[in-house]
Amino acid sequence: MSGQPSTxxxxxxxxxxxxxxxxxxxxxxxIARHLERDLGRIAEPPGSDRAAGKWFR
Structure with a gap:
């Protein structure tokens, strides 16, 4: 503890x-891990950001 009131x-x-x-x-x-896992199951064209799991970041 630093002794500051807010702390x-x-x-x-x-x-x-x-x-x-x-x-x-x-x-x-x-939740983010579950979304990445579950949304990764959706068929997307190879090389798309969504297929790589990057669309929601």
């Missing part, structure tokens, strides 16, 4: 409620 408040919230930003980030990464 103390954040640390208190994390201890009370959990690290919500980290949980949201993990959920978003999981």
């Amino acid at each position: 103390l408040i954040y640390d208190q919230l994390v201890s009370e409620r959990g690290d919500i930003p980290a949980q949201v980030r993990a959920a978003a990464e999981e």
